[in-house]
Amino acid sequence: MNVKHPPGPGRRRAVVTVPRPAGRRDRRRPVYRLANAVLTTGVLTTGVAAGGAPASAADASPPGPGAREGVSAVLKHSGIGIGGLIAVEGDDEPYYGGLITLTTRDGGTILTYCIEFGIDLDWNSPYQEGKWAETSTLKGNKDAGKVNWVLQNSYPKIPTGELGKLIGSDVSDDEAAAATQAAVWHFSDHITAVPTEPVAAKLADYLVSHAKDFKEPGASLTLGRAEVGGESGTPLGPIEITSASAQVDARLDTAAVAIGTALTDKAGNVLSDADGKLLRPAKSGDSLYVKAPADARPGSATVSATTSLRVPIGRAFVSPGNQSLIVAGSTVVSATAQATATWTTPEPTPTKSPAPTGSPTSTTSPTAVPSHSPPPTPSAGGESPGGGWINPTPATSEVPRAEGPLADTGAQAPYGRILALTGAALACGAGLVVLIRRRRRRAH
Numbered sequence: 001m002n003v004k005h006p007p008g009p010g011r012r013r014a015v016v017t018v019p020r021p022a023g024r025r026d027r028r029r030p031v032y033r034l035a036n037a038v039l040t041t042g043v044l045t046t047g048v049a050a051g052g053a054p055a056s057a058a059d060a061s062p063p064g065p066g067a068r069e070g071v072s073a074v075l076k077h078s079g080i081g082i083g084g085l086i087a088v089e090g091d092d093e094p095y096y097g098g099l100i101t102l103t104t105r106d107g108g109t110i111l112t113y114c115i116e117f118g119i120d121l122d123w124n125s126p127y128q129e130g131k132w133a134e135t136s137t138l139k140g141n142k143d144a145g146k147v148n149w150v151l152q153n154s155y156p157k158i159p160t161g162e163l164g165k166l167i168g169s170d171v172s173d174d175e176a177a178a179a180t181q182a183a184v185w186h187f188s189d190h191i192t193a194v195p196t197e198p199v200a201a202k203l204a205d206y207l208v209s210h211a212k213d214f215k216e217p218g219a220s221l222t223l224g225r226a227e228v229g230g231e232s233g234t235p236l237g238p239i240e241i242t243s244a245s246a247q248v249d250a251r252l253d254t255a256a257v258a259i260g261t262a263l264t265d266k267a268g269n270v271l272s273d274a275d276g277k278l279l280r281p282a283k284s285g286d287s288l289y290v291k292a293p294a295d296a297r298p299g300s301a302t303v304s305a306t307t308s309l310r311v312p313i314g315r316a317f318v319s320p321g322n323q324s325l326i327v328a329g330s331t332v333v334s335a336t337a338q339a340t341a342t343w344t345t346p347e348p349t350p351t352k353s354p355a356p357t358g359s360p361t362s363t364t365s366p367t368a369v370p371s372h373s374p375p376p377t378p379s380a381g382g383e384s385p386g387g388g389w390i391n392p393t394p395a396t397s398e399v400p401r402a403e404g405p406l407a408d409t410g411a412q413a414p415y416g417r418i419l420a421l422t423g424a425a426l427a428c429g430a431g432l433v434v435l436i437r438r439r440r441r442r443a444h
Contacts, residue, residue, distance in 0.1 A: 069222045069337035070129030071311055073102035073110055075319070077123045081111065084178030084200055086185075088117075089192035097181035097193070098174070099156070100325055102127055102317060108333030110311055111156060112325035113181050115147065115188040119323040127317040127325065129335075132216050135316050135324040143187040145213035147326065148314035150187070152214060154180040154207055156329050157313060167202050179203035184326070187211065217312035220244055220335035223305055224287075232343040233294030235268050238287035239339045245309040250288060252276035256301030260293040263303070290341035300342040307335050 083098010100121070102110040115137050132138035138147065155163065155176035164171040171179075175197050182193040182204040195201045224240030241248050252261055257276035264270050268291055273279055282288065282305075290301050311330040318324050 070220045071104060071333055071335045073104045073127045075123060075125050075127060076103050082173045082177045083181060084174045085196040086178055086182050086193050087196055094196055098177035104333045106334050108331045110330040111328045112317060113184045113328055114323055115184060115326045116324045117185055117189040117191060122322045125319045125322045127319045129220055130316050130318045132316055134318050137188045145215060146187045146211040147184055148214035149211045150180060150183045150207050151313050151328050163203060167206050169199050171199055171203060175200035179207065183207035217314045218244055220309055220311055221305060221307050221337045223337045223339040225339060227340050229342040231346045232292040232296040235264050235266060235289035235291045236341045236343060237289035239303055240287045241282050241284060241305060243284045243307055244312050245307040247281035247283060248305050248307045249281055250278050250303055250305040253302040259296055261301050262291055264289045264291045292343045298344045300340055303339045305337045308332050309335060
């Protein structure tokens with residue numbers, strides 16, 4: 001926190017000005033103080049370092065659509081904590097620096113320090129846990145790891161009695177907080193910041209000179225993939241859980257559960273109960289899958305994960321347009337994360353038709369039609385060819401018919417009629433030839 005002492009007439013405005021109580025003129029004291037019941041001897045009475053009653057993850061409302069992962073909090077007006085005045089090179093007035101308190105929705109407390117010296121604090125602003133890369137001063141900062149070292153090796157994590165031994169002097173809470181803030185600014189903003197109190201200045205110098213590079217801590221809770229998808233009836237995922245907590249609970253939304261959706265493992269084994277809640281808590285590194293019924297219409301399900309933990313020291317808290325903060329300690333608070341699984345209906349598998357076997361063929365071939373007609377048969381009362389009368393009406397020749405069905409070519413009926421007419425014409429022609437010959441004989 002960088003609150004400059006209220007300016008006098010003609011002096012420029014401070015970065016953040018907090019009015020002092022009327023008549024208070026002692027510049028060696030912080031402008032505002034939290035009640036001693038909140039912070040005493042570097043330990044939050046609600047459980048930052050000592051065992052307070054853990055907040056239940058079930059007490060926290062699940063994040064709404066678009067909510068981010070991790071811990072959410074608010075900077076209330078009473079968030080100015082223990083600290084002292086810090087002189088900054090180039091400014092003629094000291095700034096107030098020390099612990100800033102964030103409050104979570106479930107009543108938890110997070111202690112932080114400022115890591116963006118030139119940006120104002122906006123009271124009642126929402127803050128969200130984030131990565132160093134989301135802050136303007138730690139992103140790409142080669143000294144970002146040293147900020148974390150200071151937090152891990154100073155107040156409030158390390159009691160004032162232990163800090164005093166490091167420098168050979170008794171150290172108060174105010175002096176320890178001011179020294180820590182000055183050392184943090186040295187590495188986050190690369191400014192020369194020295195507490196006005198000699199003991200605090202000595203401790204700040206110790207912290208700066210001994211700082212080493214510490215890696216960025218992991219998140220309180222994240223889900224590896226915010227969105228997964230696929231076909232209904234198959235496990236959709238993986239949704240990998242990463243958390244600083246030993247146990248993580250997860251559940252599906254009620255609408256998805258109502259149609260038979262369940263949390264499963266990769267093989268499709270069901271891991272959730274009838275209400276869509278995990279049968280047993282998951283741990284960091286586990287992966288969850290979502291499986292909707294095979295006949296489910298296209299839809300989606302929301303996986304909500306929750307856990308309770310102390311926010312890892314060194315995690316950043318960001319708020320759009322406001323000063324970024326970094327965690328120095330916390331009570332047990334709730335962390336949440338969400339992921340969405342979306343499914344589609346599988347395309348029906350086309351049925352294969354049997355391979356064609358060719359056109360059906362006739363079992364009996366048609367009988368061949370004779371190339372000529374048989375000789376005429378004399379009718380009763382007619383003369384034989386040797387010299388007698390014959391019936392002038394020729395005997396018709398019977399056309400043989402094919403036995404059995406023909407191949408289905410569409411020409412069976414016309415073909416039969418043509419054969420019959422041809423045979424009749426031939427028989428008639430033969431009869432006329434015989435008659436003409438008879439008449440010629442008579443003429444002679």
